Amino acid sequence: MKLKSYANGEWYKSSASGIVLRNAINGENVAEISSKGLDFESMLEYGRNIGGPALRKFTFHQRALMLKDLGKYLMDRKEIFYTLSAATGATRTDSWIDIEGGISTLFVFSGKGRREMPNSHVYVDGDQEVISRHGSFTAQHIYTPIRGVAVHINAFNFPCWGMLEKLAPTLLAGIPAIVKPASQTAYLTELMVKHIIESKILPEGSLQLISGSTGDLLNHLNFQDAVSFTGSASTGLKLKNTAAIVENSVRFFMEADSLNCSILGSDVEPGSDEFDLYIKELTREMTVKAGQKCTAIRRALVPAGRLDAVVEAMIAKLSKITIGDPVNESVRMGALAGLDQREDVLDQLSRLSQDNEVLYGNSGDIVLLDADVQKGAFMSPILMCASNPTTSNAHDIEAFGPISTLMPYSDETQAVELAALGKGSLVASVVSNNSEVATNLALGIAAYHGRVLILNSACAKESTGHGSPLPQLIHGGPGRAGGSEEMGGIRGVKHYMQRTAIQGSPDMLTAVTGSWLRGSSRNTDTIHPFQKHFDELEIGDSITTGKRAITLQDIEAFAELSGDKFYAHMDSEAAKRNPFFEDRVAHGYFLVSMAAGLFVWPEEGPVLANYGMDNLRFATPVYAGDVLQVQFTCKQKVNRETEDYGEVRWDTTIVNEQGEVVANYDVLTLVAKKAG
Numbered sequence: 001m002k003l004k005s006y007a008n009g010e011w012y013k014s015s016a017s018g019i020v021l022r023n024a025i026n027g028e029n030v031a032e033i034s035s036k037g038l039d040f041e042s043m044l045e046y047g048r049n050i051g052g053p054a055l056r057k058f059t060f061h062q063r064a065l066m067l068k069d070l071g072k073y074l075m076d077r078k079e080i081f082y083t084l085s086a087a088t089g090a091t092r093t094d095s096w097i098d099i100e101g102g103i104s105t106l107f108v109f110s111g112k113g114r115r116e117m118p119n120s121h122v123y124v125d126g127d128q129e130v131i132s133r134h135g136s137f138t139a140q141h142i143y144t145p146i147r148g149v150a151v152h153i154n155a156f157n158f159p160c161w162g163m164l165e166k167l168a169p170t171l172l173a174g175i176p177a178i179v180k181p182a183s184q185t186a187y188l189t190e191l192m193v194k195h196i197i198e199s200k201i202l203p204e205g206s207l208q209l210i211s212g213s214t215g216d217l218l219n220h221l222n223f224q225d226a227v228s229f230t231g232s233a234s235t236g237l238k239l240k241n242t243a244a245i246v247e248n249s250v251r252f253f254m255e256a257d258s259l260n261c262s263i264l265g266s267d268v269e270p271g272s273d274e275f276d277l278y279i280k281e282l283t284r285e286m287t288v289k290a291g292q293k294c295t296a297i298r299r300a301l302v303p304a305g306r307l308d309a310v311v312e313a314m315i316a317k318l319s320k321i322t323i324g325d326p327v328n329e330s331v332r333m334g335a336l337a338g339l340d341q342r343e344d345v346l347d348q349l350s351r352l353s354q355d356n357e358v359l360y361g362n363s364g365d366i367v368l369l370d371a372d373v374q375k376g377a378f379m380s381p382i383l384m385c386a387s388n389p390t391t392s393n394a395h396d397i398e399a400f401g402p403i404s405t406l407m408p409y410s411d412e413t414q415a416v417e418l419a420a421l422g423k424g425s426l427v428a429s430v431v432s433n434n435s436e437v438a439t440n441l442a443l444g445i446a447a448y449h450g451r452v453l454i455l456n457s458a459c460a461k462e463s464t465g466h467g468s469p470l471p472q473l474i475h476g477g478p479g480r481a482g483g484s485e486e487m488g489g490i491r492g493v494k495h496y497m498q499r500t501a502i503q504g505s506p507d508m509l510t511a512v513t514g515s516w517l518r519g520s521s522r523n524t525d526t527i528h529p530f531q532k533h534f535d536e537l538e539i540g541d542s543i544t545t546g547k548r549a550i551t552l553q554d555i556e557a558f559a560e561l562s563g564d565k566f567y568a569h570m571d572s573e574a575a576k577r578n579p580f581f582e583d584r585v586a587h588g589y590f591l592v593s594m595a596a597g598l599f600v601w602p603e604e605g606p607v608l609a610n611y612g613m614d615n616l617r618f619a620t621p622v623y624a625g626d627v628l629q630v631q632f633t634c635k636q637k638v639n640r641e642t643e644d645y646g647e648v649r650w651d652t653t654i655v656n657e658q659g660e661v662v663a664n665y666d667v668l669t670l671v672a673k674k675a676g
Contacts (some may be wrong), residue, residue, distance in 0.1 A: 001030070001032070001187070002014070002018070002031070002033075002034070003021075003030050003031050003032065003033045003167065003186055003210060003211040003212070004190065004209075004657060005191050005208075005209050006193060006207070006208055006435050007039070007042075007043045007046070007208050007209075008042055008043060008046045008236035009145065009205065012037070012038060012388050014034040014035060014036045014038070014193045014212070015037065015127055016034050016035045016037065016372040017032070017034065017213060018032045018034025018036070019032065019034070019071035019184075019212075021183065021184065021186070021187060021299050021338075022086055022338060022676060023367070023376075023659070024069055024087060024089030024335040024336065024337050024338050024376060024377045024654065025085045025087065025325050025334070025375075025470060026283040026325075026371070026375050026376055026401075027339070027375040028088050029139045031186075031187040033183050033186055033187075034211075034212045034598070035211055035214075036212070036215075037122070038212075040210075040215045040217035040407070040594055041216070041217075043056070043178055043208050043217070044148075044178070044217070044220050044221070046205055046227070047148075047149035047176040047208060050176075050204060051149070051203065051204070051206045051207075051208075052145075052147060052148070052174075052175065052176050052204065053174030054205055055174045055175065055203055055206055056121065056137050056145055056174045057156070057203075058203075059118075059119045059121060059176075059471055059497065060114075060117040060118060060120065061113065061114050061117070061638075061639070061640075061641055062507075062641060063172050063174060063471045064109070064111075064113030064118075065170060065642070066171065066201055066202060066221045067110040067172060068106070068110040068114070069199075070196065070199060070202065070224050070389075071107045071110065071149055071199045073195070073196075073199045073201060074103050074192065074195060074196070074291070075100070075487065076405045076487040077104070078099055080191070081101060081160060081188065081191060081192060082095050082326030083161075085090055085098065085160075085185065085188055086326050086327060088159065088185045088188060088539060089276050089278070089290060089326070089334040089335030089336055089337055089338075089376070089377060090289065090326060090334055090490070091331060091479060092329075092335070092415070093288065094325065094334060095326075095656035097158070097161065097289070098158045098160045099160050100501055101161050102158070102160040102162075102163070102165060103160075103164065105161070105164050105168045106168050106472040107167045107473060108471040108489075109492075110168075110172075110472060110499070112489050113120065113172045113184060113493070114267060114396075114492075115631045117172075117490060117493070118488070118514070118636065119175075119638045119640075119641070121144070121156050121549050122142050122144060122336045122513055123142065123143040123494075123604050124141075124142055124143050124495045124513050124515050125142060125143055126140075127368075127497060128140050128238060128509075128517050128518055129141075129501075131503070131612050135506065135518065135519035136505060136506070137504070138503070138505070138506050138518075138519060138621035139502065139503045140513055141499055141500070142499070142502055142512075143494055143497040143499050143500075144380055144497060144498055144500065145161060145496065145497055145498075146175060146224050146225075146226065146496060147175075147180055147224045147424055148175070148221075148222060148226065148253075149172045149176050149177065149225050149226075149665030150166075150175045150177045150227075150496055151177075151178050151214075151217065151218070151221070151225065151226070152167065152170070152177055152178065152179045152180065152228050153180045153214070153227065153228070153229045153230065153231065154166070154179065154180065154181035154182060154189070155182050155230045155290075155294070156181075156183075156184035156185045156337050156341075156445065157185075157289060157294070157337065157400075158289075159182075159185040159189040159269075159291060160192055163181065163189055163193075164440035165342065165469070165487055166228050166473065166486065167179070167207070169342070169487065169492035169495065169496065170228075170496050171206060171504075172441070173207050173495075173496035173497050173498075175226070176207070176208075176358045177204055177208070177498040177505060178209075178210060178217070179193065179207065179208070179209050180209075180210040180217075181209075181211075182231070183211075183212065183348055184338055184339055184341070185323055186212075189209070190209065190211055190314065193207065197418060201392040206439045206538060207305070207440075208211050211554060212299035218244060218245060218418075219241065219242065220494070221242075221244045221245060221250045222248050222250070223247060223248040223249055223250060224286075225248075225250050225251070225277045225495055226250065226251035226495070227245065227250060227252045228250070228276070228486065228495075228574060229254045229255070229434050229482075230256075232256060232257055233254075233256035233257040233480055233482070233500075233604055236254040236461065236482060237632070239252075241284065242307060242537060247498055251556060252611065253476075253483050253485075253486065253495060254373075254478065255294065255298075255426070255475065255476055255481065255482045255484055256482040256483035256484055257398045257478075257481070258294055258295070258297070258298075258425045258426040258427070258477060258480070258481045259298045259299055259394070259422040259423075259425055259480075260296065260297055260298055260423075260426055260428060260449075260466075260467075261297065261298070261299040261300070261301055261419050261422060261425065261445075262285075262297045262309065262428065262430075262431065263301040263302075263415050263430045263441055263448045264278045264300075264301065264302040264303060264408075264427040264432075265417065265430060265431060265433070265434060265437045265441065266373060266412065266437055266440065267305075267432055267434035268432060268507055270309040270431065271305065272433070273433075273456075273457040274305075274432065274433050275309070276313075277431055277455055277456070277457065278302075278310070278319075278431040278455075279310070279314060279317055279462055281429065281431070281455065281466050282300050282314065282404060282463060283314065283317040283318060283321070284467070285404070285465075285467045286318070286381050286402045286403070286467065287318075287321050287333045287335040287381055287402055288467065290333055290335060290336050290401060290402050291381070291399075291404075292336060292337060292341075292399050292400055292401060293401070293467050294426060295427050295466065295467040295468070295505065296467055296526075297397070297407065297429070297467070298365060298394065298399075298404060298526075299407055299418070299420075299422065299436065300396060300404050300406045300407065300409050301389075301408075301409050301415050301418055301419065302406060302407070302408060302409070303408070303529070303645075304314070304554055306409055307406065307408045307561055310621065310650075311359055311383075311385070311406065312426070313360065314360065314383055314406075315360045316360070318360050318381050319331050320431055322369055323366060323367070323368055323380070324369030324371040324378070325369065325370040325376075327370070328369045328370045328468075331370075332370050333381070333402065334379040335371075335376045335378045336366070336378070337379040337500050339377050341400070341401075342377040342379055342401070344400035345379065345399050345400060345403070348398070348400075348403075349370055349401075349403060351393065351397055352393060352394055352397055352405065354393065355387060355391070355392045355394065355600060356384040356385060356386050356387065356392055356393075356394055357385050358383070358384055359383045359384060360381070360382070360383040360446060361380040361381050362385060362403075366378060366379065366380045370446060372423075377403065379401060381402040381403075382399075383405065383406065384404070384406065384410075384488050386405055386406065386407065386421040387409075389407035389408060389418055390418070391418075392405065393421075395418075396423075397643050406571065407527055412437065412440050412441055413443075413444075414496050415503060416440075416441065416444035417522075418563075419444075419445040419447070419448060420448050422447075422448065422480070423448075423480045424478040424479020424480045424481045424483075424511035425449050425450075425477050425479075425480075425481050426449070426450050426475055426481050427449060427450065427451040427452070427466060427467070427469075427598060428445050428448075428449045428451075428453070428454065429452070429454075429455055430452065430454050430455070431455045431456065432456060433456045433458075433604045435456065438454050439627060440512070442454055447478070447480070448477075448478065448594045449475075449477055450476045450478070450481065451469075451473060451474065451475070453465075456473070456611055459478065466496060470491075470608075471488070471489065472488075472489050473487065473488060474488035474491060474492075476488060486624060498631065505519075506519035506520040507520050507521055510539060510540065515539070515635060516539050516633055516636065516651060518603040518651075521544035522540055522541075522544075523538060523540045523541050523542060523629075524542055524544070525545065527636055528601045529541045529542070529650075530600065530601035530606070530607045530646040531601055531605050531606070532606060532647065533606040533671065533672055533674040534645060534646040534671040534673045534674070535673055535674045536674065537552070537637060537648060537671065538634065539634055539635070539636070539637065540633060541633070542631065542632060542633040542634065544597065544629065544630070544631050544632075545629050545630040545631075546597050546598060547627050547628065547629045548598060548627070548628055548629070548656075549626070549627045549628075550586050550594075550623070550624055550625065550626050550627075551624055551625075551629060552584070554594075554624075555586050555624060556570075556589070556606075557568055558586075558587050558589075558590040559587070561640050562587070562589070562590075564587055564589075568581055568583065568584065568585050569586070569587055571584070572584050578623065581621055582621070582623065583621065583624075584622075586624075586626075587616045587665070588663065591618070591622060591628070591662060591663055592613070592616070593653055593663070594628070594662075595628075595630045595654050598629065599630050599652070602662075605669050606668075607646055607669050607670075607671050607672075608670045608671065608672055608674040609670045609671075610667060610668065610669050611669065611670060612668045613665050613668065614649075614665065614666040614668065615664070615665055615666050616663070616664075617660060617663065617664055617665065618662070618663050619660070619661045619664065620656065620660045620661065624660075626656050626657065627656065627657040628656055628657075628662060629654075629655060629657065630652060630653065630654050630655075631651075631652075631653040632651070632652055632667075633653075634649075634650060635649045635650055635666065636648070636649040637649075637652040644672065645670050645671060645673055646670070646671055646673060647668065647669070647670060647671075648668075648669050648671045649666050649667070650666065650667040650668075650669065652664065652665050652666065653668060
């Protein structure tokens with residue numbers, strides 16, 4: 001089978017001979033791969049001119065719903081992917097991480113996009129900036145999609161997840177992607193892309209696929225394009241230094257080599273729950289995907305006094321790991337991705353053996369279930385121990401397989417120093433049940449890692465584990481880990497957008513952002529805003545309410561009703577001793593309730609519910625005798641695409657008789673759409 005590329009809206013099969021890809025379990029031919037003949041420059045132009053405009057026609061919410069639909073479509077076909085995934089050497093559990101874990105990123109980004117982003121084409125970033133004295137000149141930061149293509153260069157170990165975890169935030173941002181999977185397992189990526197294209201859920205041009213080399217693709221990138229790379233640091237740096245990338249300041253996100261560590265806290269005793277958790281976690285990270293995970297534990301830091309106990313427990317665990325054909329349900333660990341990959345790991349093992357002693361495992365004969373060691377890319381888990389943890393080459397050499405090195409440490413200071421010798425990693429974990437120990441270690445190593453897991457028995461049952469990147473959290477790390485951050489929820493979406501400071505009059509910026517800014521015009525008419533359906537409301541629709549005088553009886557009645565009898569509300573002399581108050585002060589929450597009494601339309605109407613408040617601040621104390629009123633303005637509308645109602649955010653400002661702002665906050669309501 002010759003793998004195809006998807007370019008310029010068509011499937012393309014190269015007529016040139018290519019690299020033969022083999023089954024990791026039995027060595028049989030799976031596919032042949034070549035991209036020779038592809039016009040890479042035209043692929044970029046197609047993405048920019050066809051895919052980009054097509055995606056940008058949709059709002060963030062509409063693109064989020066595409067991700068949801070695509071996730072459902074792929075999940076319904078997951079068994080097709082599982083069948084082929086076995087050829088990569090993966091067990092069912094390994095494939096679950098890759099296939100269903102990858103698809104789940106689509107669902108997470110879909111949900112976060114609809115909850116945390118507006119249903120518009122502009123993402124407002126942060127608060128309005130106060131620039132001028134009288135408010136006629138203001139500023140607001142916004143994000144908009146870049147006008148180029150995102151090139152995704154992925155690693156061999158997760159042919160589905162690696163594609164989808166990059167694709168989800170990219171598409172949500174409104175950016176078309178060109179996906180280049182690692183050749184070794186590209187047949188599984190190609191299969192999933194075929195189903196994505198067949199679904200017709202994404203606009204044409206949103207997704208293109210290169211099966212094989214990228215050729216001269218990177219030479220044609222411009223400043224509006226982006227590259228997201230996962231792989232070795234040496235390859236990443238070479239690509240990053242491509243002339244076009246350097247000269248055009250192309251965004252380049254790299255997730256590279258990572259010598260992740262896990263630290264057993266000095267408080268953990270053998271036989272404790274935390275000790276057992278550490279052994280379980282280390283064993284899992286050595287054997288899942290045969291250790292072919294960028295987040296796997298390469299360095300296991302343990303207190304010197306616990307080393308013998310850890311060695312004994314690890315050997316007992318590893319000796320129970322069954323290796324062989326993943327089709328056999330008894331198999332716990334499958335093969336590496338290919339014989340070349342195994343040779344590379346064995347070469348790194350040879351180098352590691354110069355500084356570290358092998359405690360368990362061998363690189364030669366191993367007992368397999370339903371498999372042949374001569375045909376498949378199998379190897380034993382290898383547990384090593386650093387003779388001198390400070391100078392060990394395990395801080396510099398990553399064997400991308402089932403190999404981990406134990407490193408004894410004397411105290412927490414040395415543990416932090418050893419962790420730092422990895423020169424930057426994706427993830428570290430600390431196993432401890434002592435908050436002081438955990439705090440010292442976590443804060444000590446945080447600067448060297450993108451993610452830190454603190455694990456103990458309290459969270460173990462629900463913990464996703466050391467080696468599981470989550471779409472809600474950043475996946476990246478400093479230094480040799482690449483210095484980038486993938487996913488991270490909406491943070492990852494922003495990678496593919498441009499942040500711009502927009503300056504001008506409040507009215508002009510309200511028009512640009514689609515969100516009412518302070519100082520903008522208010523639209524007042526005889527119809528109360530709460531009488532308008534979602535479709536009828538306009539940004540800036542407003543009322544200025546009648547006035548209400550606050551009395552001492554109001555303050556005391558609210559105190560009795562709420563039970564809040566804080567001294568500043570009840571005792572005049574005590575309140576005067578407080579540096580912030582001149583006398584008994586009204587409750588802040590009474591003011592919020594009072595404001596609702598002024599601005600709410602009491603009759604049945606389109607407003608269905610109040611579901612919260614944001615950004616509540618009390619600015620000026622209110623005393624008995626003060627007269628208050630409310631300025632209530634439609635600030636932002638968020639259309640819920642699949643519902644018969646939308647969300648409306650109202651700017652709510654309470655002012656006193658001197659015109660001073662007493663309180664400011666956003667009221668959130670659900671408002672019915674007009675029937676039909």
